[in-house]
Amino acid sequence: MGTVIGIWIAAGLTLCIYSFLYKDNPFYKFAEHLFVGVSAGYTIAITWHKVVTRLIWSPMKDDGNFAVLIPAAIGLLMFSRFIPKYRWLIRWPMGFMIGVGAGAAIPRTMQSLIFEQAGATLQPFTTINSIVITIGVLCTLIYFFFSVEHKGPVGVVSKVGTFFLMVSFGAAFGYTIMARISLLIGRVYFLLHDWLHIAQ
Amino acid sequence: MIVQFFVPHPPFTNMYNVLLDWTIIIGIFALVIGLSSLIKLHYTRIVRKTPDLPYSIVVFVGMVGMALVGLIRGVDEGTWFEWLFTNVQVPMQATMFSLLAFFIASAAYRAFRARTVDATLMLVTAVLIMFARVPIGRFLWEGIMPDSVVQWWANPPGDIADWLLNVPSMAARRAILLGVSLGAIATALKIILGIERSYMGAGE
């Protein structure tokens, strides 16, 4: 019974949101705001049960590991943004997180996103594809180099880069349409199969 | 963190683990901070009695209701929380994003014009990808063309789309990736050296 009621509620909310396609209306606004509220409530409950209790409360209670209070105290400083006089304290947790992130990123990004990618580009010209790839990467990189005016030979090369970019954006647009239609198919399938039972 | 990459041995590995554990715990509080803006916005609407007041009440009812159900009754399998998630949040979130299908079709109809050589190239690629990357591309080719042609080349739309994705499009994406990565490394270096301090608040 709970499943049937749930499906009807889900279908009703789905149709409320689709009513926006005709025009903005109170049903759509209600569903939109309900979604915002429920999502926020979901984050609160999941963060408490599956993160805070696991990573902060449990280590203290079950393992006697009170060292977790140190990062917890630093994290609590994030709430200082609500007290104007002590707002500057938020720099500590932010600085810590960004420092760790920046330090971790530099060598790893350099190795995997620059050296590996450059290495994959600079391959022997054994096939036409390898020639096209090398030309494409170099021309597109030159297109993005705005310190030199795009005139003469640089202009020609950056124009070639533009063509490669247009192919890429066209592919992305085609795939974007595919993605959006897929999401619509998912919802319509739910309405026709799970709710109305008229689709296979 | 940089040193540990080159010296993956104790004590640097121990320090690496501690730093990561601390960062993850600090990150928990960042999750909740994001909600404060939402609460402030809708609270202001209620206090000022704006025309959207009833909807802001809906936001609070939804938020408090879902949070209380989860906090009190738990979030695991078979709970009210999971039921609300499956029958309220999932359908609404999925439907909200599926609206984009209609708007992208409308936008493609209204704005996608072959005005220049560049736009034509982009349009032709998009149309080819849309045609070839779904079953109908090959289906129509095999249905329209004589068997001898199909035996000679089984799936030209698919093969051309594969080539476009794996060669020219990939080359452009790689160039973008290289540029973005160099920028990210430069920004990370500026942060470490104290040149970039905007994350601490502008001008402070």
Added chain:
Amino acid sequence: MRIPEKLANLDRRYIFILIALTVIMPLLLPIGMPITETSEVKSVYDYIEELPPESTILIALDYDPAALAELDPMALALLRHAFAKKIKVVGMTLWVTGTTLGDITMRKAADGIAQEGEDYVYLGFVPGAANVIMRMGEDISAIFPKDYSGRPLEEIPMMNSIKNYKDIALVVDLAAGSTPEAWVVYAGTKYDQTIAVGCTAVSAVGYYPFLNSKQIIGLIGGMKGAAEYESMTGNRGTATAGMDSQSIAHIAIILLIIIANVSYFAMRKNGEENH
């Protein structure tokens, strides 16, 4: 008003109705067009197919309900393939809004064919994305001390032999966002972890550089990729069911674009003739 002008000023709600019909009709009256395999999806299938039984793979269910239609069929097909091959699966997510969804999906895939704790475990969510990926490279239990249901990892039989990436044959990141890049950078490069990516069609184009440089072994893009995987494993699911609608909707949009451009050029020509 002449026809080109009428077409240019067409009320968008007619387009909405057309798109709705192109999606609804094939679901009610299926055509059954065969699904063509692509090499990037086949390479993921082949890799899992060739793994010996009792190997372990990690599936990161990094998506939320917004990407459900594209990534859930992918997750179900991959999980069922792994369970059929007696491959153990460790599930987790880097997205807070994907936490409950990941649990539901894993239970749905395992229903009747796999046992929690013996064949699979779902670890749940921890915030931090890149930090979590890096930490798992040293010790998974340090960051996931318990599974999603609250059971300590040391009490779960299959986790006794799994400490970090060295014990994981493949990481498959099913991503609605940019987490595949983080997996490649922080797990693939540093810990030499083999990675495959399943993603929404929107992001798929951006991961071809990683496929070309062999930093990922395969790429499953969008609902079409999910349908291909379902076809390879012999499990007809929602992705396969949606392919007819996908095809017809694409043809409709292509025709709309052609009509729009024809009317545009007709209007431009009329404008030039009038001058």
